[in-house]
Amino acid sequence: MRTFWPRLKDDFQLSIITLVGLLAVVGVSPYAVFRLGEGSWLVGATDTFLVVSTLLAVVYAWRTGDTIRPGQFLALIYSTGAFLVSAKLGANGLFWMYVLILFNFFVVPPLQSLIATMSTLVAICVYGWLHPERVFESHYQMASFVVTCLLSGLFAFVFAHRARVQRRLLARQATIDPLTGIGNRRTMDAELDIAMADSKRYGIDFGLLVLDLDYFKQINDRFGHGIGDQVLVDFVDCVREVCRPSDRLFRLGGEEFVLLVPKADLNSLKAIAEHIQQRVRTQLLRPDGAPVTASIGGSLLRGHADRDGWLKHADECMYDAKRAGRDQTVIRPLAPNRAVAATEGPDYHQ
Structure with missing residues (x-):
């Protein structure tokens, strides 16, 4: 316990992954139980898989200190889950896309998060186009969804990129002598x-x-x-x-x-x-x-x-x-x- 809080304070990525794990257990687990209980096996299994995968990624990050691979793994899993939930639940599942946008841009590098987010958005829109009224009630609704996702992604990208630059600068100031450029x-x-x-x-x-x-x-x-x-x-x-x-x-x-x-x-x-x-x-x-x-x-x-x-x-x-x-x-x-x-x-x- 003596090393728990210092590690969370010193490692931003680890704190984000840990927070996601906590939220997955608290927020997604009830949905998994509810979906399985009403017989929605695909969505329930997807939610369960997301929770278990998140917990495994958190444990891996804590044991190894590596936060890059767990972040990439979760970005892939969550992007796939967001698509499956949207395809199955329609408009009710689209709201998880905004959670995915925030998670991706804070856990994986900006370019990778952009690729994952845009790929998921395109996949949902293509599926919705090929299956009318299964995901979107109209083309206008799909257009509104795309615009709001793009704006949310833009804001998240700018904020996450700026935060990464500032963290790198602070890390350099904490470890490098500013006059000579060598380690302090x-x-x-x-x-x-x-x-x-x-x-x-x-x-x-x-x-x-x-x-x-x-x-x-x-x-x-x-x-x-x-x-x-x-x-x-x-x-x-x-x-x-x-x-x-x-x-x-x-x-x-x-x-x-x-x-x-x-x-x-x-x-x-x-x-x-x-x-x-x-x-x-x-x-x-x-x-x-x-x-x-x-x-x-x-x-x-x-x-x-x-x-x-x-x-x-x-x-x-x-x-x-x-x-x-x-x-x-x-x-x-x-x-x-x-x-x-x-x-x-x-x-x-x-």
């Missing part, structure tokens, strides 16, 4: 958790580098924050030029960055760190022509029980590099039975 602390925490899980499952070792620009405060104080921001952007470019495609770079905060290196050992991790320092030293210059340097600390995942301890150990090594004179690399394995704690000491972010 939240993204880093998630990636480190994944790395630890992969290490336990597949035996892959990971390395972690904490990179801190030397005397960055002096750059901001002397040349302004605009120049300081540009130095950070250029620093990220330098690191990316050195990194492998599988390496992940994050901004921890201020002028401090973290590089996650998969399939690493002490020698390879040190080689990457020294390569980064050389590239930064030779390519990244202050406005007065002085080189920008970085102090780097590193640690392997092996021996750490959690990501916070792993990160603290690498951060301690970075502070040791600062104490050693800056523009240095300190990488060491975790000593046996050593508790990793945050280091309190002088401010080396100068």
Whole structure:
């Protein structure tokens, strides 16, 4: 129960599918019972199939975290159900088409929802045209139905498309550092958790580098924050030029960055760190022509029980590099039975 509400709040698609499941049980189940009771077997079976399929899709979404496939499955099932109910009940079944429009545009991507909705609308109209008075009492009624469905679909499409754009923007703002375009602390925490899980499952070792620009405060104080921001952007470019495609770079905060290196050992991790320092030293210059340097600390995942301890150990090594004179690399394995704690000491972010 502790994870139920957070997942609903954080995953919009999952919340919609769950809500649909609840509404299907509460709203459609009585119709299924009523239709079966009066002997309308086709419609009753259709309603029952919709309820069961919805519940299975909700369970699948919760168990796997995948909301795309359940949404597509339900869009197909509901579109088929809307057609069958309309063909069987006539005008009384057409009202479910408006529910289908709203569901499709909120659960599946706009183009897919447009295809599903328009296909169902065309199928109903063709069936109604071929079977006069079975679905529509007149061509005027069919035309009114088409116009209202198209208008409802248009409004739903615009709203759903805008909502998707805003959700993507919010998700990007929550996970990407706006200045440098790399992952932020939240993204880093998630990636480190994944790395630890992969290490336990597949035996892959990971390395972690904490990179801190030397005397960055002096750059901001002397040349302004605009120049300081540009130095950070250029620093990220330098690191990316050195990194492998599988390496992940994050901004921890201020002028401090973290590089996650998969399939690493002490020698390879040190080689990457020294390569980064050389590239930064030779390519990244202050406005007065002085080189920008970085102090780097590193640690392997092996021996750490959690990501916070792993990160603290690498951060301690970075502070040791600062104490050693800056523009240095300190990488060491975790000593046996050593508790990793945050280091309190002088401010080396100068």
